[in-house]
Structures are given as C-alpha cells and as structure tokens.
Amino acid sequence: MLDTDRTSARSWLLLLLAGTFEVGYALSVGGSHGFTRLSWSLVAVVFFLLTLYALSVALRTIDVGIGYAVWAGIGAVGAALFGPVFFDETLTPFRAWWLGVIIAGVVWLKLADRPARTAAPSRVRL
Template sequence: MSNRTHRARAWLVLFLAGAFEVGYALAVGGSRGFTVLSWSLVAVVFFLLTLFALSLALRTIDVGIGYAVWAGIGAVGAALLGPVLLDETLTPAKAFWLAVIIAGVVWLKLADSPKRT
C-alpha cells in the first residue's frame, strides 16, 4: 500500500473516530449523569469505539493534529446535534465559533497533506 493511501485511510479512521466521539458526547448528555441505563450503555460503547479508532489513526497522523481534529469534530458534531436530539440551544454566536473550529480542522488537514515535489 502506498504512503498516500495509508495516510488517506488514517484520515478516514480519524473522521470515524470523530463521529464516534459525537455519539459518545450525545449519549453522555442523554444519560443524565449516567442515571439512565440505556444511554449510559450507549455512551460506554461509543467511548470504546472512539478511543480505538483514534488510537489507530494516531499511528500515522501526528498526535497534535489528530487530537485537535478529533476534538473539533466531537465538539462541532455535539453542538450541532445537541439542539436536535437533546433540546439544547444553538445561538448565532455559537454557530460562528463552530464555523471557526471547522475552518481550523480543515486547515489542519491541509497542513498535514504531503508536500508535492
């Protein structure tokens, strides 16, 4: 497998880890402090999945970049889906700062792209 293919797979796994992080964050919110058993069990499953996928991605992607992207995906995803699933609010100010986080994640991905010679 080429280095480019290997890096692309690592990024796909990192994005999957981010999606699992969103599931974990929402499940923790739904668990109401781990007092609702069903949500608590879902949270544990997503927690294990996100850590496993993150650990695989960080074999290839630098820890600083990978962790920042993973955390950004989790934060943005939870903030966008929280109002839909957990009756939270999303104000224009929150939406603006989420857009800043998204831009940062995109720039980190671009910064990690191999240099063409």
C-alpha cells in the same frame, strides 16, 4: 496511488470515523443524565470504546497534535449541532459562528498535514 498515500487516506477516514463516534459518545453522555439512565450509559460506553480504538489506530500515522485537534473539533462541532436535535439546547448565531471557526481550523490542519512536494531532480547536462 502510492502505498503511503493509501495509508494516509485510511488514517484520515478512521480519524473522521473516530470523530463521529465521539459525537455519539458526547450525545449519549448527555442523555445518560450523569450515568443515571442505564440504556444511555451503555451506549456511551460503547461509543467511548469505539472512539478510542479508531483514534488510536488513526494516530499510528497522523501526528498526535493534529489528530487530536481534528478529533476534538469534530466532536465539539457535532455535539453542538446535534444537541439541539436530541435535547433541549439552543444554537445561537454567535455559537454557530464559532463552530464555523472550529471547522475552518480543522480543515486548515488537514491541509497543513499534506506532505511537502519536492521538486523533481533536475537533469545534469554535460
């Protein structure tokens, strides 16, 4: 594996980690009830700092537009999926459909980020 491939893979893993921290941040903000519950508020601050750090490191090699869209998509989908688990929220089939659209868009963005393969140089015959 080339060094740039390894760097790209690490950046994408960091972006996924940042998205996971974003889910934790969104859920803990919901649990803080407008930052009126100290324990949830402190957890929210920790997740906020973690997600910003991981996102900023990932964006060193991933285009900002694609990285931010993937990060926000992971956060939105994760919060919508785990909201009903931790809070009194509902996930309707209509919402689930649109979450699927977001997931498809995130996957499409990742596929679009692949570097274009260049053809091997042809040999010149004399």
